[in-house]
Amino acid sequence: MIASTSRRGARIRAGFVALLLAVAAAVGGQIMAGGTARAQSEAQCACSVFPAAATPDDPDSGTYFPVVLGVKVVPSAAGWIQGVRFYKSSANTGTHTGSLWTSDGTLLATGTFTGETASGWQTLMFSTPAPVQAGATYIASYYAPKGHYAYSVGYFLNGPAGTAPITAPSDASAGGNGVYSDAGATAFPNSSYNAANYWVDVVFDDGGVPTAGPTVTANTPADNATHVPGTSTVSATFSAPVDRGSVQFSLADAAGTQVPGTLGYSADSGTVTFTPGTQLLPGTTYTASIQAADAWGNAMTGPSTWNFTVGTTPPPYTCPCSLFSSSATPAVTDSTDPNSVELGVRFVPAVNGTVTGIRFYKGSTNTGTHTGTLWSNTGTALATGTFSNETATGWQTMTFGTPVTVTAGTTYVASYHAPVGKYSYTAGYFSYPHQAYPLTAPASTSSQGDGTYGYGSSTTFPGAGGNGNNYWVDAVFSAS
Structure with missing residues (x-):
C-alpha cells in the first residue's frame, strides 16, 4: 500500500513493500486472488462479502502507523447497509471507528466499535442503517489507530469477492479496490495499491425496501x-x-x-x-x-x-440589535472590484430608538482605513466614524461618539467606505425583505430597492443600485 499517486517516498511504503515481496515470493512470484473466502454461501440476509470463517493471509501487517482502510462494495439489489465489519489482529489495538461512504466521498454513516474481542471479526451496527441503491458503489472503512491491520496482497486482481446480493468488485472494474488513507481518523479512503484486501466488510440487508415514492x-x-x-x-x-x-x-x-x-x-x-x-x-x-x-x-x-x-405579534428581541447575526457570512468574501466604493443597506426600524454604530463583513483583501456612516434616506449624513482595531477577516464594528436617534417606520441607510474595493457580497440576497425584528431591510423590488453603493475616493452617499445584492453592511440599534 502506498499513500501518494507517485507511489514514491510515501510514509506507508517503507513498512509495506517488504511485505509485498515476501508474500509474492511465497506464491512463486504470483500474487494470487482471494481463494476460499470469495465463495460466499447464498444465505438469507443480513449478508456480507466475506463469511465468518474467512481469514486473511496475514492478520497483522506489522506496521504501526494509523491508517483508514476500506473496501468498495456493490449491492445487486436495493437495500440497507446496517454496519461495517473488519478482521482484527491482537496487535490492532486502540479505538476503532467505522464508516460508510458514497464513491465520491459523501459520508453516509459512522460509529465506534464496542465490545471488541481480542482478534477475529469485529462488527459495528450503525444507529441508523444507510439505504443503498442497486448497482451503486459504496466504500466501507475503519480506522486502525495503531496500524497492525490485516491484509491479503493482490486479492482483488483476478476477480470480485462475494456473491449476490453484495460483492466487492475486482480491482480493474472498480478503478482500484482495497483502499486506504493516512490523512487522519475521519479521512475518506480513496487511494489503492496492488489490489490488496484489508479485510473490511459490510452488513447488508435487502428487506423492507419501498417500491413506491415516499409520502x-x-x-x-x-x-x-x-x-x-x-x-x-x-x-x-x-x-x-x-x-x-x-x-x-x-x-x-x-x-x-x-x-x-x-x-x-x-x-x-x-x-x-x-x-x-x-x-x-x-x-x-x-x-x-x-x-x-x-x-x-x-x-x-x-x-x-x-x-x-x-401571527401579528412581534417576535421577542434583545438589543443591541442588528439585521444579521455574527455567524452570518457572505457568499463571496472578496470581490474582484478594486475601486474605492461606499457600500450600504437600507433599513427601517419598527420601534423608536438609537443607532449606536455600523458593522460590516470584511474579507482579507479589503484593506485600508474604513469609515462608517448613517444616512437619511435622502442622503443627509447623520453620523460618521472610523473603524479601529479591525481583525483580518469577519465582522467589524465601529461605535459613534454620540448615538443617533431614529424614528419607527422611517427609512435609513447604513454604509461603510471600502478604499480598495474587494468588498464582500451575496448576489440577489434582497429578492425578499430581510427582517430581524425590530429592523427590516426592504426588498430590491421596493420603490427604492436595497443593496446600495456609490463610487468615489471618499465617503459618499450610496444612492445607486438597489440591485438586491447584499454587501453585508449593518446597523447597531437599541430600542428606546
Whole structure:
C-alpha cells in the first residue's frame, strides 16, 4: 500500500513493500486472488462479502502507523447497509471507528466499535442503517489507530469477492479496490495499491425496501395553521429516507415571491427542514411545497403543499440589535472590484430608538482605513466614524461618539467606505425583505430597492443600485 499517486517516498511504503515481496515470493512470484473466502454461501440476509470463517493471509501487517482502510462494495439489489465489519489482529489495538461512504466521498454513516474481542471479526451496527441503491458503489472503512491491520496482497486482481446480493468488485472494474488513507481518523479512503484486501466488510440487508415514492407524513407548521411565529422553520417528514439531492422545496407568499433560505436533512428522522434567511413577515400567508425521491430512486408523483399564516405579534428581541447575526457570512468574501466604493443597506426600524454604530463583513483583501456612516434616506449624513482595531477577516464594528436617534417606520441607510474595493457580497440576497425584528431591510423590488453603493475616493452617499445584492453592511440599534 502506498499513500501518494507517485507511489514514491510515501510514509506507508517503507513498512509495506517488504511485505509485498515476501508474500509474492511465497506464491512463486504470483500474487494470487482471494481463494476460499470469495465463495460466499447464498444465505438469507443480513449478508456480507466475506463469511465468518474467512481469514486473511496475514492478520497483522506489522506496521504501526494509523491508517483508514476500506473496501468498495456493490449491492445487486436495493437495500440497507446496517454496519461495517473488519478482521482484527491482537496487535490492532486502540479505538476503532467505522464508516460508510458514497464513491465520491459523501459520508453516509459512522460509529465506534464496542465490545471488541481480542482478534477475529469485529462488527459495528450503525444507529441508523444507510439505504443503498442497486448497482451503486459504496466504500466501507475503519480506522486502525495503531496500524497492525490485516491484509491479503493482490486479492482483488483476478476477480470480485462475494456473491449476490453484495460483492466487492475486482480491482480493474472498480478503478482500484482495497483502499486506504493516512490523512487522519475521519479521512475518506480513496487511494489503492496492488489490489490488496484489508479485510473490511459490510452488513447488508435487502428487506423492507419501498417500491413506491415516499409520502409526507407530517409537516410543520401544520396545514392552515395561524399565529405562526415569524422565527419558525418549515419542515416535512417523509415515510422513507429521501435522496437529499432530489429535494425540491419552495416557500412563497401570496404574490408568489419565494423566501430565501437553506435546506437541511436529518437521516435519523427522515425530515427535511427549511430555515428561512429572514424572519417571516407578520400577517403573511405562506405556501410551502416539497417533492422528493426516496433513497432508492422512487419519486413522488407530485408535490405536497400546505399553507400557514404568520401571527401579528412581534417576535421577542434583545438589543443591541442588528439585521444579521455574527455567524452570518457572505457568499463571496472578496470581490474582484478594486475601486474605492461606499457600500450600504437600507433599513427601517419598527420601534423608536438609537443607532449606536455600523458593522460590516470584511474579507482579507479589503484593506485600508474604513469609515462608517448613517444616512437619511435622502442622503443627509447623520453620523460618521472610523473603524479601529479591525481583525483580518469577519465582522467589524465601529461605535459613534454620540448615538443617533431614529424614528419607527422611517427609512435609513447604513454604509461603510471600502478604499480598495474587494468588498464582500451575496448576489440577489434582497429578492425578499430581510427582517430581524425590530429592523427590516426592504426588498430590491421596493420603490427604492436595497443593496446600495456609490463610487468615489471618499465617503459618499450610496444612492445607486438597489440591485438586491447584499454587501453585508449593518446597523447597531437599541430600542428606546
